[in-house]
Amino acid sequence: MSSSFSRRSFLQQSTLIAAAGIAAPTILSAKTGGFNAETVVLGHNGFRYRVVSGWGVLDAGKNPVNDCHEMVLDAKGRIILLTNETKNNILVYDKSGKLLESWGHEYPGGHGLTLGGEGNDQYLLICDTDRHQVIKTDLKGRELMKLDYPKETGAYAYPSQFKPTETAINPANGDIYVVDGYGLNYVTQYDKTGKLIRYWGGKGDTNDTFDCCHGIVVDRRTANPTLLITDRRHNALKRFSLDGKYLATIALPGSYICRPVIHGENIYGAVFRSTSDSYPDSGYITILDKNDRVISTPGGSEPVYEGAKLMEQRKDRTVSAFLHPHDVLIDEDDSIYVAQWNSKKTYPIKLERVA
Numbered sequence: 001m002s003s004s005f006s007r008r009s010f011l012q013q014s015t016l017i018a019a020a021g022i023a024a025p026t027i028l029s030a031k032t033g034g035f036n037a038e039t040v041v042l043g044h045n046g047f048r049y050r051v052v053s054g055w056g057v058l059d060a061g062k063n064p065v066n067d068c069h070e071m072v073l074d075a076k077g078r079i080i081l082l083t084n085e086t087k088n089n090i091l092v093y094d095k096s097g098k099l100l101e102s103w104g105h106e107y108p109g110g111h112g113l114t115l116g117g118e119g120n121d122q123y124l125l126i127c128d129t130d131r132h133q134v135i136k137t138d139l140k141g142r143e144l145m146k147l148d149y150p151k152e153t154g155a156y157a158y159p160s161q162f163k164p165t166e167t168a169i170n171p172a173n174g175d176i177y178v179v180d181g182y183g184l185n186y187v188t189q190y191d192k193t194g195k196l197i198r199y200w201g202g203k204g205d206t207n208d209t210f211d212c213c214h215g216i217v218v219d220r221r222t223a224n225p226t227l228l229i230t231d232r233r234h235n236a237l238k239r240f241s242l243d244g245k246y247l248a249t250i251a252l253p254g255s256y257i258c259r260p261v262i263h264g265e266n267i268y269g270a271v272f273r274s275t276s277d278s279y280p281d282s283g284y285i286t287i288l289d290k291n292d293r294v295i296s297t298p299g300g301s302e303p304v305y306e307g308a309k310l311m312e313q314r315k316d317r318t319v320s321a322f323l324h325p326h327d328v329l330i331d332e333d334d335s336i337y338v339a340q341w342n343s344k345k346t347y348p349i350k351l352e353r354v355a
Helices: 003-019
Strands: 042-044 047-052 068-073 079-083 090-093 099-103 110-116 123-128 133-138 143-147 166-169 176-179 186-190 196-201 216-219 226-231 236-240 246-251 255-263 266-274 284-288 294-296 325-330 336-340 349-354
Touching: 042 284, 042 294, 047 294, 068 336, 079 110, 110 166, 123 166, 166 216, 176 216, 176 226, 216 255, 226 246, 226 255, 255 325, 266 336, 284 325
Parallel strands: 068 110, 068 325
Antiparallel strands: 042 047, 047 349, 068 079, 079 090, 090 099, 110 123, 123 133, 133 143, 166 176, 176 186, 186 196, 216 226, 226 236, 236 246, 255 266, 266 284, 266 325, 284 294, 325 336, 336 349
């Protein structure tokens, strides 16, 4: 990114803040137990947020976290967090940040968390990169099914090549899609009983291959659902049909996005690093509209397009609300909850949307 673009983006952001009568951003200091964020507003174009200081902070001696990888919201309005801390892999919060329950000691590589089913029949899919498995559990932790490495594809010579990072569930038929972002970069499709249907992808630089297919979601915003799959090191989301045919690429230059999350008309994603895979503490959140254009980047530079092309984005260094965001959860109030990887064992951050 050129220095002229950086100055222009900063001046645009400062002008918008001044016009709205908002106090200028202050530096946030990361600490276990939350952030000092009373005067900080993050985001752009009507998608603006303030950090709720201290949300979800627990006694680390009793309920520690290591990497806070992913979060989902169940039918009862409970927030379920997955961490790879085996003293309590699952922490269940209410929306005020109060701990309701905890369970799980068996997931040293707990990474991906997906919620399926409806009402009292909801279940979880846990991706464990150390166990090389996807484990289906009920909401109390009872294991219901396991998906081992897909030997029958012929693509995997041994179990440790399979390091699943995320799953998606097609609610129309229960099909399960698994992305192997830390392994061989294949997408594997199963029926609801765990029977293999097909696989595709693999590591590469073509439209239908990936370099870290880290996240996946079934996009049901139109009459013809599709798959959105992260191609993280290529700074992109890729759209596929439900049977694995490549359709399109959404370029997100500068953004190493973890997984796409659909809420209403929008796509949300945690960007764990920006501009470079090796640039630490440089994460932010990205929000796309129904036309797949970035409209807000809480914690990052203002999105700027030249025609149809998004200019490279990066962390906004005037604030430091995030280190390495790994997942987002959006509730019915449009609040965003952010789970972070490798971020000093901090608990999730809540962003409250402001007018």
